[in-house]
Amino acid sequence: xxxxxxxxxxxxxxxxxxxxxxxxxxxxxxxxxxxxxxxxxxxxxxxxxxxxxxxxxxxxxxxxxxxxxxxxxxxxxxxxxxxxxxxxxxxxxxxxxxxxxxxxxxxxxxxxxxxxxxxxxxxxxxxxxxxxxxxxxxxxxxxxxxxxxxxxxxxxxxxxxxxxxxxxxxxxxxxxxxxxxxxxxxxxxxxxxxxxxxxxxxxxxxxxxxxxxxxxxxxxxxxxxxxxxxxxxxxxxxxxxxxxxxxxxxxxxxxxxxxxx
Numbered sequence: 001x002x003x004x005x006x007x008x009x010x011x012x013x014x015x016x017x018x019x020x021x022x023x024x025x026x027x028x029x030x031x032x033x034x035x036x037x038x039x040x041x042x043x044x045x046x047x048x049x050x051x052x053x054x055x056x057x058x059x060x061x062x063x064x065x066x067x068x069x070x071x072x073x074x075x076x077x078x079x080x081x082x083x084x085x086x087x088x089x090x091x092x093x094x095x096x097x098x099x100x101x102x103x104x105x106x107x108x109x110x111x112x113x114x115x116x117x118x119x120x121x122x123x124x125x126x127x128x129x130x131x132x133x134x135x136x137x138x139x140x141x142x143x144x145x146x147x148x149x150x151x152x153x154x155x156x157x158x159x160x161x162x163x164x165x166x167x168x169x170x171x172x173x174x175x176x177x178x179x180x181x182x183x184x185x186x187x188x189x190x191x192x193x194x195x196x197x198x199x200x201x202x203x204x205x206x207x208x209x210x211x212x213x214x215x216x217x218x219x220x221x222x223x224x225x226x227x228x229x230x231x232x233x234x235x236x237x238x239x240x241x242x243x244x245x246x247x248x249x250x251x252x253x254x255x256x257x258x259x260x261x
Contacts, residue, residue, distance in 0.1 A: 004028060006037040007059055022048045029053040106144075126165075145169040160184050173218075186210065193218040 002024035003014040013033050018024035021040070026048045028035055034054040041059050047067040054074045061081045069089045076094050082102045089109045096116045106126040110133050119139040127147040135150075137157045146165035153171075157178045160166065167188035176186075177197040187209045194214045201207035 004035065004038050004040070007039050008037075012036075012038060020044070022046065026050065150174045155179050160186065181210075187213065192216070
């Protein structure tokens with residue numbers, strides 16, 4: 001028998017068949033049981049399916065969640081300090097105000113995740129997908145951002161002080177309005193089309209360089225979209241012409257058959 005308790009030591013789920021904590025948690029989620037406030041520190045939850053799970057306020061410090069599926073899960077205010085989230089699927093997950101300090105999140109998928117006011121202090125986000133994620137007021141101080149993608153993400157008022165390898169990150173079309181960039185070298189990253197309105201830079205020279213680079217990239221992206229739209233239009237016209245030609249050929253064939261009769 002396995003059971004899951006909350007921080008107050010109250011049993012919130014009990015399984016008669018599970019022999020491992022991972023099996024117990026997966027069973028609870030499958031049965032639609034809320035695991036709000038669950039105490040799962042250091043738990044081995046590798047590779048399990050927790051899609052849509054309610055883990056709001058859960059204690060998951062140092063938990064092993066490598067390769068787990070947490071798509072659309074509710075982890076608002078969860079404590080994931082020093083947790084292991086390598087290659088974990090957190091697409092669209094709700095992680096507002098979650099503590100992800102010192103967590104290993106490399107190669108994870110957080111596309112479209114809700115991360116408002118979440119903390120990633122010194123976390124490892126190497127090659128992580130944060131495209132279209134909401135990182136408003138998030139703390140990314142000293143995080144490793146080598147190969148991290150924030151394309152189209154909202155980083156309004158986010159902190160990115162002393163981030164490591166930020167020059168190898170992707171911020172294309174990201175919103176960095178009022179972001180604190182005073183202790184970082186984001187000017188060497190991919191920032192085409194990014195919004196730097198009222199962002200804080202270490203110098204006016206760096207600010208100008210970033211804004212100019214972002215604007216030039218924005219113009220290039222706009223031109224590329226126009227070309228892509230024109231190409232799609234041509235393809236649609238050719239497809240329609242081909243369909244019309246096919247219909248005409250079929251009509252002529254039917255007419256010939258009728259005449260032969």
